[in-house]
Amino acid sequence: MPEYLPVLIVGAVIGVFAVVFLTAFLLEKDKKTSMGFERHMADGEIIRRLLRYAKPYRSQFVLVFFVMLFSIVYDVASPLLIGKIEELIKGSFPLSKLFSYVAVYAGILVVSLICTYAQAMLLQKVGQKILSQIRMDTFTHIERLSHEQLSKLPVGKLVTRVSNDPNSISYMFTNILVTVAKNALVILGVLGAMLVLNYALTLMVLCFVPFVVLFTVIFRKFSRKVHRRVNDATTAINTYLSENLSGIKITQSFNREERKMEEFGARSAELKKAKMARMMVFGIFRPMVYMLYISSVLCLFYFGAKGSIQDLHWFGQSISSGVIVSFYMFLNKFFNPIQNLAEQFDMLQKSFAAAEKIFSVLDIVPEIVDEPDAKPLDEIRGEIEFRDVWFCYKPDEWVLKGVSFHVLPGQTVAFVGPTGSGKTTILSLICRNYDIQRGQILIDGRDIKTIQIASLRRHFGQMLQDVFLFSGDIRSNLLLRMEGVSDEEVMAACKYVNADAFIKRLEKGLDEPVRERGNNFSAGQRQLLSFARTILHKPSVIILDEATANIDTETELLIQDSLERIKTIGTMLIVAHRLSTVQHADNIIVLDHGEICEQGSHQALLAQKGRYFKLYTLQFTKQKLLES
Ligand SMILES: Nc1ncnc2c1ncn2[C@@H]1O[C@H](COP(=O)(O)OP(=O)(O)OP(=O)(O)O)[C@@H](O)[C@H]1O
Numbered sequence: 001m002p003e004y005l006p007v008l009i010v011g012a013v014i015g016v017f018a019v020v021f022l023t024a025f026l027l028e029k030d031k032k033t034s035m036g037f038e039r040h041m042a043d044g045e046i047i048r049r050l051l052r053y054a055k056p057y058r059s060q061f062v063l064v065f066f067v068m069l070f071s072i073v074y075d076v077a078s079p080l081l082i083g084k085i086e087e088l089i090k091g092s093f094p095l096s097k098l099f100s101y102v103a104v105y106a107g108i109l110v111v112s113l114i115c116t117y118a119q120a121m122l123l124q125k126v127g128q129k130i131l132s133q134i135r136m137d138t139f140t141h142i143e144r145l146s147h148e149q150l151s152k153l154p155v156g157k158l159v160t161r162v163s164n165d166p167n168s169i170s171y172m173f174t175n176i177l178v179t180v181a182k183n184a185l186v187i188l189g190v191l192g193a194m195l196v197l198n199y200a201l202t203l204m205v206l207c208f209v210p211f212v213v214l215f216t217v218i219f220r221k222f223s224r225k226v227h228r229r230v231n232d233a234t235t236a237i238n239t240y241l242s243e244n245l246s247g248i249k250i251t252q253s254f255n256r257e258e259r260k261m262e263e264f265g266a267r268s269a270e271l272k273k274a275k276m277a278r279m280m281v282f283g284i285f286r287p288m289v290y291m292l293y294i295s296s297v298l299c300l301f302y303f304g305a306k307g308s309i310q311d312l313h314w315f316g317q318s319i320s321s322g323v324i325v326s327f328y329m330f331l332n333k334f335f336n337p338i339q340n341l342a343e344q345f346d347m348l349q350k351s352f353a354a355a356e357k358i359f360s361v362l363d364i365v366p367e368i369v370d371e372p373d374a375k376p377l378d379e380i381r382g383e384i385e386f387r388d389v390w391f392c393y394k395p396d397e398w399v400l401k402g403v404s405f406h407v408l409p410g411q412t413v414a415f416v417g418p419t420g421s422g423k424t425t426i427l428s429l430i431c432r433n434y435d436i437q438r439g440q441i442l443i444d445g446r447d448i449k450t451i452q453i454a455s456l457r458r459h460f461g462q463m464l465q466d467v468f469l470f471s472g473d474i475r476s477n478l479l480l481r482m483e484g485v486s487d488e489e490v491m492a493a494c495k496y497v498n499a500d501a502f503i504k505r506l507e508k509g510l511d512e513p514v515r516e517r518g519n520n521f522s523a524g525q526r527q528l529l530s531f532a533r534t535i536l537h538k539p540s541v542i543i544l545d546e547a548t549a550n551i552d553t554e555t556e557l558l559i560q561d562s563l564e565r566i567k568t569i570g571t572m573l574i575v576a577h578r579l580s581t582v583q584h585a586d587n588i589i590v591l592d593h594g595e596i597c598e599q600g601s602h603q604a605l606l607a608q609k610g611r612y613f614k615l616y617t618l619q620f621t622k623q624k625l626l627e628s
């Protein structure tokens with residue numbers, strides 16, 4: 001009995017740990033309420049869709065598989081060779097044989113290294129291609145979504161979908177899949193080699209496997225939980241950061257820095273705690289597998305050495321010292337992949353979660369798409385008609401209630417009315433950013449739904465209420481990737497809209513850098529730049545949503561003057577807050593709560609002494625007051 005004491009002690013220790021972990025496992029409740037990690041798609045569905053991306057690279061993956069087979073030869077063959085050398089040293093020891101063994105060993109090592117390298121390179125190449133494909137698909141898909149759909153998706157989330165999530169997926173193709181396959185093959189290969197070498201000792205090793213499986217299952221539950229916690233904490237911190245960095249100027253002007261710091265500190269602390277918890281789970285799991293490994297080594301030496309010294313025969317096999325050495329090496333190669341597999345399954349889950357998030361964006365069906373029988377609109381005269389148009393953003397909250405008007409080609413029509421009356425909405429309907437619920441919109445006498453959207457928008461030059469400038473320089477902002485336009489033409493367009501004077505004053509002219517959102521330019525300058533941008537794109541219908549921002553009188557006159565010129569280009573629709581802008585319009589449409597209350601020329605409307613008259617006299621008196 002005392003003879004078996006060491007083995008009993010090892011067994012007892014493993015047993016106690018197994019019971020403790022099992023209890024913890026059973027007591028632990030799995031919360032599924034966390035954000036961002038829940039899964040709705042079945043694994044099979046995700047795999048099927050991912051395979052579609054991998055399909056074009058089938059031959060490369062087959063090649064990688066064969067290369068991988070070579071790379072694991074080292075894992076399986078090297079312990080056998082070392083075992084043989086051990087026998088050699090013990091016996092006759094012919095030096096030439098030793099040399100040939102060493103040469104074979106070195107040969108296998110080199111081949112395996114080359115194969116591992118080739119495999120990594122191949123996979124990286126394929127992985128990067130798949131990654132860029134997924135990224136492109138996601139971005140292109142997001143571009144096709146309607147304004148309504150986009151406004152429901154937070155920008156931060158979309159950025160993550162395009163930039164981070166594809167990375168996790170590509171990591172799966174370049175790394176996880178292959179290592180999982182490789183580890184599984186190594187385990188099988190090593191097991192086979194051990195069985196051939198000595199099945200009694202192999203059986204002893206297999207006694208440890210149930211414990212490894214048990215610990216792994218338990219580990220996976222805890223690791224998923226901590227991964228989820230880290231994930232949630234990271235999302236929370238990112239969302240907080242992206243919003244608060246955008247609004248940092250407000251924070252500073254309201255002296256809220258300390259308060260914000262506290263809020264950030266709390267989120268940061270949670271992330272720290274979550275990461276510590278994750279470290280702890282891994283910190284327990286890895287030593288546990290290591291303990292099993294060491295115990296198996298202990299048993300190997302105990303039973304192996306005993307069998308060898310006493311020259312015992314189990315199932316007709318004897319144990320030589322070479323076998324013990326080979327087994328010692330095999331044990332390491334057996335337990336390592338098992339531990340890796342457990343950890344990689346987790347990474348695989350993470351990749352699946354990322355894939356699901358991307359697919360859920362790709363699954364959003366664009367709301368505004370071409371009707372099947374839509375035809376392009378090659379030429380446009382610029383006739384626009386609204387026939388009893390009803391529109392709402394949210395069900396039953398009508399923003400436009402039976403709006404009808406008719407704009408003839410070349411006319412300038414202005415929309416005026418109080419804030420929220422639906423002016424911007426009308427302009428976006430003309431560009432078909434939204435679909436109307438009732439009524440009809442006709443462009444050149446054709447229903448807007450029968451026109452291909454891209455061909456429709458090509459004829460429109462839109463100058464929106466808040467001018468958006470991209471970071472870059474002035475030229476790139478004006479051209480927006482339009483090609484074959486010389487600087488002279490660009491400057492001519494700028495001159496046409498009176499933007500040339502201030503551009504010339506800039507140190508670098510057209511090359512002057514534009515910061516994010518164009519915040520190094522004034523509101524008036526941005527407006528003039530947006531005019532120039534529109535002119536350069538030679539639209540037939542011009543749509544202007546005038547900014548409400550106060551502009552100095554000089555700039556206002558410049559804008560006034562450019563508008564007079566732009567008007568001659570084609571049909572023009574203006575939303576104006578300063579009534580001075582619209583006096584020369586052919587028709588002025590006065591809106592109130594989504595309904596047209598009056599329309600006509602400036603003079604006619606003044607004569608009516610209705611709503612327009614009131615608005616006009618109000619602005620006029622205000623101006624007079626300001627001037628006096
Ligand atoms: N994307 C949207 N989702 C939901 N409601 C919206 C959306 N855009 C506008 N609205 C609502 O529709 C109404 C009309 O808005 P619209 O932007 O057309 O007004 P506006 O006349 O251009 O006002 P302003 O003079 O302030 O620019 C408002 O009540 C607004 O709250």
Ligand SMILES: [Mg+2]
Pocket residue numbers: 423424425465545
């Ligand atoms: Mg508006």
